[in-house]
Amino acid sequence: MADFFKKLFEKKTKAKEQPAQQKPVDLAVTAPLSDQQINSILMNQYLKNEMKQLIASVGQSVGKQREHNEDSLLALTTTISGGADNIPFGLYIVADGMGGHQFGEVASNAAVRIMGGNITKKFHSYLYNLPTQILQESLQEVMETSVMEAHQYVQREAPGSGTTVTAALVLGQQVTIAHVGDSRAYSIFPDGRIDPITRDHSLVKRLEELGHLSKDEVANFPHRNVLIRALGQGEALEADVFTVPFPQGGYLMLCSDGLWGVVSDKDIHRFVAEAPSLPRACQNMVEAANAAGGPDNITVILVQMIG
Amino acid sequence: MGSVYRARDLHFPNVVKLVAVKEMINSAPDPLVRKTIVQNFEREANMLATLNHPAIPRIYDYFTQDDRSYLVLEFIHGKDLDTVIADANGFLPEDQVISWAIQLCDVVSYLHAHKPDPVIFRDMKPSNVMINHNGDVVLVDFGIAKTFQSGQKGTMIGTEGYSPPEQYRGEASPLADIYSLGATLHHAITRRDPRLEPPFSFAERPVRRINMNVSNEFEAVINVALQYAPSDRFPTADAMKEALMNVARKTGALSKISAALPVASGGGSGIKPLWSFKCEDEIRGTPTPHQGMLFIGCYDNNLYALNAADGQFQWKYATEGGIVTRPIVYDNNVIFGSEDKRLHVVGVRAGKVVWTYYTDGKIYSSPRIADGYIFFGSDDQDLHAVNVNSGRAIWKYSTDAPIHSSPLVANELIYFGNEVGGFHAVDFRGQLKWRFQSKRAVTSSPVNRGQAVYFSSVDGYLYALDAGNGWPIWKFRLGKGSVSSPVLADDFIFVGAADGFIYCVDARNAKEVWRFRTENQVSCSPVIYKDSIYCGSVDGNLYCLEYRTGRLRWKFESQAAIAGSPVVFDDIVYFGSTDHHVYALFA
Numbered sequence: 001m002a003d004f005f006k007k008l009f010e011k012k013t014k015a016k017e018q019p020a021q022q023k024p025v026d027l028a029v030t031a032p033l034s035d036q037q038i039n040s041i042l043m044n045q046y047l048k049n050e051m052k053q054l055i056a057s058v059g060q061s062v063g064k065q066r067e068h069n070e071d072s073l074l075a076l077t078t079t080i081s082g083g084a085d086n087i088p089f090g091l092y093i094v095a096d097g098m099g100g101h102q103f104g105e106v107a108s109n110a111a112v113r114i115m116g117g118n119i120t121k122k123f124h125s126y127l128y129n130l131p132t133q134i135l136q137e138s139l140q141e142v143m144e145t146s147v148m149e150a151h152q153y154v155q156r157e158a159p160g161s162g163t164t165v166t167a168a169l170v171l172g173q174q175v176t177i178a179h180v181g182d183s184r185a186y187s188i189f190p191d192g193r194i195d196p197i198t199r200d201h202s203l204v205k206r207l208e209e210l211g212h213l214s215k216d217e218v219a220n221f222p223h224r225n226v227l228i229r230a231l232g233q234g235e236a237l238e239a240d241v242f243t244v245p246f247p248q249g250g251y252l253m254l255c256s257d258g259l260w261g262v263v264s265d266k267d268i269h270r271f272v273a274e275a276p277s278l279p280r281a282c283q284n285m286v287e288a289a290n291a292a293g294g295p296d297n298i299t300v301i302l303v304q305m306i307g
Numbered sequence: 308m309g310s311v312y313r314a315r316d317l318h319f320p321n322v323v324k325l326v327a328v329k330e331m332i333n334s335a336p337d338p339l340v341r342k343t344i345v346q347n348f349e350r351e352a353n354m355l356a357t358l359n360h361p362a363i364p365r366i367y368d369y370f371t372q373d374d375r376s377y378l379v380l381e382f383i384h385g386k387d388l389d390t391v392i393a394d395a396n397g398f399l400p401e402d403q404v405i406s407w408a409i410q411l412c413d414v415v416s417y418l419h420a421h422k423p424d425p426v427i428f429r430d431m432k433p434s435n436v437m438i439n440h441n442g443d444v445v446l447v448d449f450g451i452a453k454t455f456q457s458g459q460k461g462t463m464i465g466t467e468g469y470s471p472p473e474q475y476r477g478e479a480s481p482l483a484d485i486y487s488l489g490a491t492l493h494h495a496i497t498r499r500d501p502r503l504e505p506p507f508s509f510a511e512r513p514v515r516r517i518n519m520n521v522s523n524e525f526e527a528v529i530n531v532a533l534q535y536a537p538s539d540r541f542p543t544a545d546a547m548k549e550a551l552m553n554v555a556r557k558t559g560a561l562s563k564i565s566a567a568l569p570v571a572s573g574g575g576s577g578i579k580p581l582w583s584f585k586c587e588d589e590i591r592g593t594p595t596p597h598q599g600m601l602f603i604g605c606y607d608n609n610l611y612a613l614n615a616a617d618g619q620f621q622w623k624y625a626t627e628g629g630i631v632t633r634p635i636v637y638d639n640n641v642i643f644g645s646e647d648k649r650l651h652v653v654g655v656r657a658g659k660v661v662w663t664y665y666t667d668g669k670i671y672s673s674p675r676i677a678d679g680y681i682f683f684g685s686d687d688q689d690l691h692a693v694n695v696n697s698g699r700a701i702w703k704y705s706t707d708a709p710i711h712s713s714p715l716v717a718n719e720l721i722y723f724g725n726e727v728g729g730f731h732a733v734d735f736r737g738q739l740k741w742r743f744q745s746k747r748a749v750t751s752s753p754v755n756r757g758q759a760v761y762f763s764s765v766d767g768y769l770y771a772l773d774a775g776n777g778w779p780i781w782k783f784r785l786g787k788g789s790v791s792s793p794v795l796a797d798d799f800i801f802v803g804a805a806d807g808f809i810y811c812v813d814a815r816n817a818k819e820v821w822r823f824r825t826e827n828q829v830s831c832s833p834v835i836y837k838d839s840i841y842c843g844s845v846d847g848n849l850y851c852l853e854y855r856t857g858r859l860r861w862k863f864e865s866q867a868a869i870a871g872s873p874v875v876f877d878d879i880v881y882f883g884s885t886d887h888h889v890y891a892l893f894a
Binding site: 208 | 538743744758770779816
């Protein structure tokens, strides 16, 4: 019986293999590549020769209609090579503060510094001690406790104010996000996709999810800037904390609503894909937001993994 | 119109396979119209045949003869919701209706996501919703029958009372299905038949005025679905489902659903095994099906080969120790480890030994094959790499404790835990890539997806580590330690623990989705098949749960603890129990 199966099985595998080998070549049809596609292929080949590393650039502007900049950002990119491991490490935070008496600035500034300090402290021994040590705390726990510390600080030092915070910790191929409010993180892929990774904690988004607003109503909603969750506000704060893979061959982007609320996804993708460098891409996006009226502070961080 | 017949498929003369045959009579007088109707019917039948969802009956065939067209489809055992509502004494429990509502949103969302064009059900109402013998919903009577309703003006379809206002203007959109779904739920939870009321008068019959027991939250969801203006309703079935899931989480319905439901008729101890086979001692291992055979190890020291179809004994092969490892079949050989410290390789056909490989400890770790090597751990504390053809040792990687965990081969690395909690990633040359330390033994076997590797530990955590460097991404606290190997499906990860629960956790953010209580420890590793999860417990039951909600579908009681994992193949679940039996059940 088993021999019978064996015979049957062998024939099948052979039958499968042969046509694949003899596939006539002239049946293959390829569409001509656009210049942009050819460039991106060439660019990728060039990048293959590099050591695996993160590169990042930032852009920021007060905008055309505000007097103060209440946005804050932190971008930290570390590459250490020399041991057996070379794990890229990066920390990127965008915060958009709100509240009177310039407390908005205080809140967003405190959020990025306290979170940044807390997280780097946790990773200090991994980055600079010999032998390097892996943390016992999980990446998501580190992010959660850092958000809580910043939350308590803002409540204490700048009462009444609040801030959004969107933080991305890149370690190896993983991106661990902590997010409160309506700043956003996006995955931008070379094929034209631009996917939001975070979900806004805003009144308009909530109403949209509940089905109370149609697409048109969302676009014209008068209270677009009302948040339902903010760091520094409320007793218990629940941040969204989760882990996603770094966008393969693409970019990670963090920005405040001064960018995403003004410049369309399509334009953002175009600026990122067409700019010759990351700093230029950031600059172009900030300029586009200002050209469209610059109603709010603009902050953007663009990160790429090469090698 | 036409009739539905219950019929038997005679292509399978040896078994009774029931099908439903729907007959539609083409009464249009004009031959051109008749032809168009038949063409429409055939187009719809072809479209339906491409649908694949547990809540949609499968289409087997269709044909037209003279003035009648026929559709042959899956026969659904059960009652329609109209009858369920009418037969109930008093109101249906809210948890029950929410659970059906979630399933209905699921299938409607599936239909709306159909490519190239969304499928609009157009006729959601209790009489078109079947509750099958598992207590799950199945949508019947697709729009297909509508093509035969000539004589009506325009495209008036849908049933009065359940149809939204815009449908009376001839518009059929996904939002119309949302409204009808709301109307169906309103009827189910209030027992007020909307066909007996003026159209669009739901707002005058608030749910809680009729049925006080309904939660505010559930009433609110029904109200949003029933909004007069389509733009005021849930934008998608998914959005409605999410709102329902939130209600279920708040009211505790998700965890109560399983308890509140009468377990599937034919469930409980009523389930009869397809076959069972008695060995001479406890079975704690997992079977392996292969080309009509089933291989399973037993504490009576034998590896058994059974006929998978009827449980007939084929052969057995005796070792000198108990067998808990899961056999693996490679190149017509069965490979497995035994407590006699040896890895055994025997022929599939007659159970004749091909070669054996000695270690210095008992073997509880199941072998894995990759790249021509067999990888497995032993109580001698080593991970062994053995040439699969010759049985020659290639290398050993020594750790500091016995290895019970079965290795995972992925990303060109071998991942495994040991009994002091060291979790290792070793490359194909036997070099350590990284090691992570948990506080107690890692007996479970890891699973991976993309760049993450998951396992549970006796220290009471379910871990997600970065597969490339061992960084903990998250930890999820279980009630007690776990030796159960996790399994992944969609964005969920499932695992059992010694606290008696089966857990479902969101793999992205380590948030609990549901937990299901069994009566004793769960050391079994769950398996997923179609939309169900199967898992045994030390309480002696094999549980079948719907994996998205944790709702109990059925359970089967064996006479003693179930420690080994089930395996599902071709709609049949196979598993062993410490009551000495191997069982085969219909999935």
